[in-house]
Amino acid sequence: MTALAHPQECLQCGLCVTVCPVEMVGGHAIVTFMADPTATDFSVWLCTSCWRCQESCPGGIDIYGLMMAWRRQESDTAPEGYRVAFEHILAHGQAMAVSQEELDQMRAAWGLEPVRLPPPDVARRLLTPSPAVR
Amino acid sequence: MSTLAFYPGCLVLQRMPEYELATRAVLSTLGIELETVQEAVCCGSPVAESFTADWIYLSAYNLALIERMGHDTVVTICGGCTNSLARTARALQDPAVLSEANRRLAQFGLTVAGRVTPKHLVRLLTERLDDLRARIVRPLSLQVAVTTPCQALRPDDVMGFGDDPLEPQSIRRLVRLTGAEVLDYPGENECCGATLYLADSTLSLKAGRRKLEAVQEADALLLGCGNCQLLLRRFQRFIIRDRPSLRKRALFLPQLLGLALGLPEESLGLRKGVWLR
Numbered sequence A: 001m002t003a004l005a006h007p008q009e010c011l012q013c014g015l016c017v018t019v020c021p022v023e024m025v026g027g028h029a030i031v032t033f034m035a036d037p038t039a040t041d042f043s044v045w046l047c048t049s050c051w052r053c054q055e056s057c058p059g060g061i062d063i064y065g066l067m068m069a070w071r072r073q074e075s076d077t078a079p080e081g082y083r084v085a086f087e088h089i090l091a092h093g094q095a096m097a098v099s100q101e102e103l104d105q106m107r108a109a110w111g112l113e114p115v116r117l118p119p120p121d122v123a124r125r126l127l128t129p130s131p132a133v134r
Numbered sequence B: 001m002s003t004l005a006f007y008p009g010c011l012v013l014q015r016m017p018e019y020e021l022a023t024r025a026v027l028s029t030l031g032i033e034l035e036t037v038q039e040a041v042c043c044g045s046p047v048a049e050s051f052t053a054d055w056i057y058l059s060a061y062n063l064a065l066i067e068r069m070g071h072d073t074v075v076t077i078c079g080g081c082t083n084s085l086a087r088t089a090r091a092l093q094d095p096a097v098l099s100e101a102n103r104r105l106a107q108f109g110l111t112v113a114g115r116v117t118p119k120h121l122v123r124l125l126t127e128r129l130d131d132l133r134a135r136i137v138r139p140l141s142l143q144v145a146v147t148t149p150c151q152a153l154r155p156d157d158v159m160g161f162g163d164d165p166l167e168p169q170s171i172r173r174l175v176r177l178t179g180a181e182v183l184d185y186p187g188e189n190e191c192c193g194a195t196l197y198l199a200d201s202t203l204s205l206k207a208g209r210r211k212l213e214a215v216q217e218a219d220a221l222l223l224g225c226g227n228c229q230l231l232l233r234r235f236q237r238f239i240i241r242d243r244p245s246l247r248k249r250a251l252f253l254p255q256l257l258g259l260a261l262g263l264p265e266e267s268l269g270l271r272k273g274v275w276l277r
């Protein structure tokens, strides 16, 4: 990962590392870098979005915000799972593709009222900046 | 009878109809009907936010649909959806964000004011604790291990509803109403690791294994999030491939509550005779 400016407010106390579930199974998420700005053996894509680090951080650092900004900067390094899921959202407005017919059948079998899926291009349209600010 | 909007999110909508069924059954005993948001878009969590800072306009669209339905509360049953909707509602308090959202929504004939409060089922039920207690007719003798829907509780400054964001008690309180016991286990308040699956399936299964090993004493896992169900129940067969004895049953929170409320198993999406003897 390319370097990110280390936030000055970080006390390097390491608390974020001790509460991180990814660290507990031997992976290294962004918190590794927070506790040690020279660390290189981590990936910004490993975080599970549990927000425990941020909730525990005595420096009040927006760890999650930093991590997300970092991901966007390095989107070409995104793991396949992330890329495929994002493509699905853009193509179907849903994280997993399902047809209206399949959904109708499944819900009917469970005795649930039908639910209409969104127009397929809805996410793409919402994620396009409005002309006024382009 | 009161009616609230309901946003199942795509994971629950497409893969976990039993969770929706049980949620509806339990809420209807409290006099609450759920009206599903039609044509809702995926909240994007945590994927869209990883690629674009504009991710909030997905949830802004959903909030606009809910406003058009005339509701000011939307019930959610997945951690990720709750988090996205609530953080978006907060972001819409910035007038610049609000007007950009409305510019983007205009093409759909929608507007958003930002007046909707997203409430995870745990929060909604916690607000009706006494009401629920009064309706328990079938006390359960069962011990469950709670897995917390982390994203429905954190960040506390946005999601907060009076629970401790690091050692939450609300689900435990709801479980105890039913007579069931809550197992204390190491790592109870840690994320299950489901989202990690998108980036590294091996590590994710390892996190799931850690959870499963820690809850062996319990009769069942108790879930309040689609992501937890996905990893800990649906993918359980991959987690325990080399040690099938780790197998653990799972219940969604409203399924457990529904049993104690005396609701028929079928109405909770449960097979007959498995949980009640």
Ligand code: SF4
Binding pocket: A009, A010, A011, A012, A013, A014, A015, A016, A017, A031, A034, A035, A053, A056, A057, A058, A059, A060, A061, A063
């Ligand atoms: S908990 Fe906060 S202050 Fe401590 S190392 Fe992590 S980011 Fe820095």
Ligand code: SF4
Binding pocket: A016, A019, A020, A021, A022, A023, A029, A030, A031, A046, A047, A048, A049, A050, A051, A052, A053, A054, A063, B191
């Ligand atoms: S939010 Fe991510 S980095 Fe922080 S503790 Fe959770 S998994 Fe670790």
